[in-house]
Amino acid sequence: xxxxxxxxxxxxxxxxxxxxxxxxxxxxxxxxxxxxxxxxxxxxxxxxxxxxxxxxxxxxxxxxxxxxxxxxxxxxxxxxxxxxxxxxxxxxxxxxxxxxxxxxxxxxxxxxxxxxxxxxxxxxxxxxxxxxxxxxxxxxxxxxxxxxxxxxxxx
Numbered sequence: 259x260x261x262x263x264x265x266x267x268x269x270x271x272x273x274x275x276x277x278x279x280x281x282x283x284x285x286x287x288x289x290x291x292x293x294x295x296x297x298x299x300x301x302x303x304x305x306x307x308x309x310x311x312x313x314x315x316x317x318x319x320x321x322x323x324x325x326x327x328x329x330x331x332x333x334x335x336x337x338x339x340x341x342x343x344x345x346x347x348x349x350x351x352x353x354x355x356x357x358x359x360x361x362x363x364x365x366x367x368x369x370x371x372x373x374x375x376x377x378x379x380x381x382x383x384x385x386x387x388x389x390x391x392x393x394x395x396x397x398x399x400x401x402x403x404x405x406x407x408x409x410x411x412x413x
Contacts (some may be wrong), residue, residue, distance in 0.1 A: 260388025279347075281323060284355040291348070296361045307373070314374045317367070326363045332393065336398070341367065343383075352390045360385065360392045367394050372407040378402035 288295045312320050321329035321343070328345035341362060351358035360383035368381035378399040383392050 264277070272353055280351060280354075284351060284358050288357075288359070296359055298358055300361040300365035300368075303367075304369035306362075307369035308367045311373050312370065314371065317370055321366075326366070327392075329367075329394075337398050339371065339396045339398065341396070343394055344390070347392040348392055352392075354383060358367040358385070361396070364394055365390070367370075367396055371396050371398070372404060373406060376403055376406040378404060380396045 287299075291298050306324075309323070310320060318329045318331075322328060322345075324393065325347060327343045327348040330342045330344070332340040332342045334340070348360075364381040364383045368379045371381075372379040375398065379396050379398040380399075383393055383394050385392050
């Protein structure tokens with residue numbers, strides 16, 4: 259549910275497609291999908307990533323182009339990678355909605371990394387309301403290989 263009333267939502271610093279995306283993702287879809295919203299969004303993100311495969315170094319560009327926000331690698335370990343998702347769309351969603359869901363972005367990241375790395379990857383978002391950013395934590399499972407059959411898009 260939105261933190262603001264209708265008039266405040268109309269005054270958001272979000273124009274055109276961004277405003278529509280915010281209304282669909284954070285107001286309409288939760289009403290339609292109920293408690294399944296988060297898991298459906300995650301699997302939708304994974305499905306979308308299969309349709310837009312890119313090499314890992316192109317993920318930041320793709321995240322911005324599809325309107326997810328600014329993705330930046332934060333840290334990397336053998337079994338985990340952390341990314342920070344920020345920017346105006348992320349800040350607007352965090353500031354104006356009670357429970358913005360970033361599982362679509364997490365699923366997209368997980369599937370993208372899984373295709374590139376050839377191992378099972380799961381990802382979860384953590385919202386930092388104070389900093390108005392989201393940390394996407396990708397857990398890598400090198401003991402669970404998956405086939406890499408994807409043709410990557412090069413920009």
